[in-house]
Amino acid sequence: xxxxxxxxxxxxxxxxxxxxxxxxxxxxxxxxPAAFLIILGGTISCLFIGFRMEHMKNFPTxxxxxxxxxxxxxxxxxxxxxxxxxxxxxxxxxxxLESKVQDIQDPFLKTGLGMIIDGMEPEFVGxxxxxxxxxxxxxxxxxxxxxxxxxxxxxxxxxxxxVVGLIAALGNLNDIEKLGHSIAAAxxxxxxxxxxxxxxxxxxxxxxxxxxxxxxxxxRMIIEGILSxxxxxxxxxxxxxLMVFIPQSAREGLxxxx
Numbered sequence: 116x117x118x119x120x121x122x123x124x125x126x127x128x129x130x131x132x133x134x135x136x137x138x139x140x141x142x143x144x145x146x147x148p149a150a151f152l153i154i155l156g157g158t159i160s161c162l163f164i165g166f167r168m169e170h171m172k173n174f175p176t177x178x179x180x181x182x183x184x185x186x187x188x189x190x191x192x193x194x195x196x197x198x199x200x201x202x203x204x205x206x207x208x209x210x211x212l213e214s215k216v217q218d219i220q221d222p223f224l225k226t227g228l229g230m231i232i233d234g235m236e237p238e239f240v241g242x243x244x245x246x247x248x249x250x251x252x253x254x255x256x257x258x259x260x261x262x263x264x265x266x267x268x269x270x271x272x273x274x275x276x277x278v279v280g281l282i283a284a285l286g287n288l289n290d291i292e293k294l295g296h297s298i299a300a301a302x303x304x305x306x307x308x309x310x311x312x313x314x315x316x317x318x319x320x321x322x323x324x325x326x327x328x329x330x331x332x333x334x335r336m337i338i339e340g341i342l343s344x345x346x347x348x349x350x351x352x353x354x355x356x357l358m359v360f361i362p363q364s365a366r367e368g369l370x371x372x373x
Contacts, residue, residue, distance in 0.1 A: 120181045120322060127314040131306070140299075150304035153276040154269060154311060161268045166261055177258055181322045187333055188221070191365060194357045197340035200228075201350045209344070223247065223334055227341040237345050244338045248331060255327035259320045266317035273308020277301050336360040 135142055163171060203211050213232050219225045223244070230240045280301025287293045336357060343353045358366060 117182050117184050117322075123318065124315070127310070131310060144299055145303060145306070147300055147303040150276050150280075150300075150307050153279065153304050154272050154307040157272040157275070158265050158269050158311065158316075161272075162261055162265060165264060170257060170261060173258060174261060177261070177323060178319065180326065181319050185326050185329055187329060190333070190336060190357075190361045193333065193336055193340065194354060194361065197344065197353050197357060198350045200340075201344055201348065201353045204344055205347070205349070212344075221337075224337050224341075227337060228344075231341060231345040237342055240345065241338065241342060244334070244341070248334050248338075251334070252327070252331060255323070255330075259323040259327070262316045262320035262323065266312045266315075266320060269308045269312035269316060270305075271308070273305040273312075276304020276308065280304060332360065 132142060135145075162174070200212055200215065203215070209232060212228060216225055216228050216232065219228065226247075227240065227244055230243065231237075280303070281298065284294055284297030284301055287297050339356055339360075340353060343356055348356070
């Protein structure tokens with residue numbers, strides 16, 4: 116589980132509640148079904164208008180993704196794998212890697228190795244894999260744009276909710292006490308709009324962006340390894356090329372293992 120997401124949401128909720136208590140605002144005022152309907156219902160309706168149904172079907176799955184760690188190999192594992200593959204290729208030839216491809220689960224890596232085993236030109240292999248990365252980036256951008264858009268809709272809908280609440284409050288001008296409670300309730304929609312926009316939707320979009328960049332970085336590392344294998348680079352050369360994709364602290368750990 117990606118605990119940072121859960122911790123962040125928990126801290127956000129606690130911060131609002133504690134802040135309200137410190138300011139002397141009753142927490143019970145947040146129990147406002149109309150405000151929740153305007154903010155959550157309004158935000159979801161905006162997303163349905165702005166995006167296609169196939170995008171909206173992914174919305175719950177994308178939220179779950181922000182609470183889970185990406186199922187990616189560690190860069191050090193990829194480096195070690197390519198070094199081993201290069202030793203086999205130099206010793207037995209590139210065709211000897213065919214038996215290893217069957218054990219690989221990553222479709223991107225499997226496709227790339229399959230192409231070099233089939234003897235395709237390096238330029239063609241690079242173009243195909245880069246095209247797949249570009250398509251993946253575009254798909255990821257479309258998915259996270261739902262959250263970034265929701266983050267802009269929600270605060271504005273909060274203003275709409277406050278206006279609706281004030282209209283209702285103005286109907287109680289003859290009862291000052293009831294008027295005060297109505298005005299306070301009117302701004303609950305504003306709180307919910309700002310909270311969901313800036314504590315949920317926009318951070319979700321940023322988390323998805325980080326996850327996407329990690330995946331793309333791994334794919335670029337794989338491309339470099341595949342093209343180096345095809346070029347017949349030595350294990351030492353491949354290690355030097357792929358080491359740049361590994362953080363400095365992790366590199367020190369690899370050197371110690373060696």
